[in-house]
Amino acid sequence: MKQLICDFAHDDLKLVEFHTSNGFHSIFCFRIIGGFGSYMFGMSEAVAKQSTEQTDAFKNPSLSWMIGFLFVVSFLGLFSVVPLRKIMIVDFKLTYPSGTATAHLINSFHTPAGAKLAKKQVKVLGKFFSFSFLWGIFQWFYTAGDGCGFASFPSLGLKAYENRFYFDFSATYVGVGMICPYIINASVLLGGILSWALMWPLIDTKRGEWYPADLKSSSLHGLQGYKVFISIAMILGDGLYNFFKVLSRTLAALFFQLRGRNASSALPIADNSSPESSKTSYDEQLRTRLFLKDQIPTWFAVAGYVVIAAISTATLPHIFHDLKWYYILVIYIFAPTLAFCNAYGCGLTDWSLASTYGKLAIFVIGAWAGASHGVLAGLAACGVMMNIVSTASDLSQDFKTGYLTLSSPRSMFVSQLIGTAMGCIISPSIFWLFLKAFKDLGTAGSQYPAPYATVYRNMAILGVEGFSALPKNCLYLCYGFFGAAILINLIKDALGKKWARFIPNPMAMAIPFYIGSYFAIDMCVGSLILFIWEKIDRAKADAFGPAVASGLICGDGIWTLPSSILALAGVKPPICMKFLSRGANSKVDAFLGS
DSSP: OEEEEEEETTEEEEEEEEEETEEEOOOOOOOOOOOTTTTTGSSHHHTTTTTSTTTOOOOOOOHHHHHHHHHSSSHHHHHHHHHHHHHIIISOOOHHHHHHHHHHHHHHTTTOOOOOHHHHHHHHHHHHHHHHHHHHHHHHBBBTTTTTTTGOOOOOHHHHHHHTTOOOHHHHHHHHHHHHHHOOOOOOOHHIIIIIIIHHHHTTTBBBBTTTTTTTTTOOTTHHHHHHHHHHHHHHHHHHHHHHHHHHHHHHHHHHHHHHOTTTTTOTTTOOOOGGGSSOOOOHHHHHHHHHSOOOOHHHHHHHHHHHHHHHHHHHHHTTSSSSOOOOOOOHHHHHHHHHHHHHHHHHHSOOOOOHHHHHHHHHHHHHHTTHHHHHHHHHHHHHHHHHHHHHHHHHHHHHHHHTTTOOOHHHHHHHHHHHHHHHHHHHHHHHHHHHHHHHTTTTTSSSSOOOHHHHHHHHHHHHHHGGHHHHHHHHHHHHHHHHHHHHHHHHHSSHHHHHTSOOHHHHHHHHHHSSSHHHHHHHHHHHHHHHHHOHHHHHHHHHHHHHHHHHHHHHHHHHHHHHHHHHTTTOOOOOOOOOOOOHHHHHHHHHHH
């Protein structure tokens, strides 16, 4: 039996393939934190032009250096966590909820009921994939110019459209809304209402008092500065709270587990321990025996990390001239410890804090490099750190999946290496295709605004320029929203699970502060569809809801590839569908009549 599961999500690309062979399942997956929508694209000239600070500090994406960069930084996390796999999975028995859920899903395919359900799910996915793909083709015919098509439909009125409140008929975001928890979708909508319906109109009335009235809309010294930095403050507040929360739980759990071990016994590394069969069930004994059967020598993992780190330290300064070799060396000295913390914390909470470690690298390396070199150095360091700690936690999740599905750790590790190498080529190539097809990629208000690229770049600017880059009273508002994010999390943790699910998520609230609420409305439509479906038939909604959502997302996503090819070939849509107010329409009619 052979199954293929693909998951495309933002910058991550993951492929899982498994088959039965002599009682083993081999799992092949890869994930690349390319940062094409965040730190990497934040280096580009397109994003730099949207800011009035450090506009000359940019490095435009190029297929050659992106592939080279990913090759020298994407493997370190894999080698750093290999010697600890037995500690994580067998000795500490960390749950890794996502890895466990994936294992149960894979195992269910090998039962008659599971196979029958899987066939039905694939049929449903295919139907909605086709619908989403055809809907993308239909919309394309009406997008001959800027602001044309259904994506610019002022469904809630022209005034609401000006403040980024409208339904843009995106099958992708409707599907995402069906997958995301209700509270996440509600949090995004709440953040959009708080910012675009209340805060930004009020701050705009202070034009000329809090900031000069003649500034460009993209200037960080104007309204744009409030949008960007208040959003960053909430993201940092939420991220730092969860970082210290997970770190404290990690250290506490590690302390109690180590204290509970026999003080005379050595710390168990994958090469020198055997399962305690008398204390475990037969299934656990079998899993542990098979998990430890194919050894990956510790010396091999350590040597691999040292060799790749040396190559990376020598190579990266040639890719990013602002990133000095000693910055990289310091990162690689501390990275294994941070990778362990992230992998251990992910095993406890299912929460990877790779982006928080990346932001930490932005501020530390950016401040160290100084104002003249810090922006690009900080963003590049962010990419290095995120790749290491993220791949470490991802591989640990996959080891847990392999442990529960009787997979060979050695074959999994080799498959990870092969898959990561594939991702280093495939991911930049797809991004490069988008970059060439959509000339306005990363521009605010475009089809693909890449808001996190601007956020990450402005984090780097803040790290090297300090608070002098902020407009009047922006710093106090940032303090307030930073504290509010922490307070919301404290309240959420203080309440029980029964009530905590009604508390909004600060990270989700911060996203629309910069880009608007149009996608939040799409996501809420998806939530509404799922909610009604669950009320009508809960069993079918649980079984086929993810398949419907995946079909909507994949169909719309796949259409972007042929649309990109059409754009590269110079083929343009034949119709522009725009919406005007009655007064504007009268003026247009009068002009055309004259």
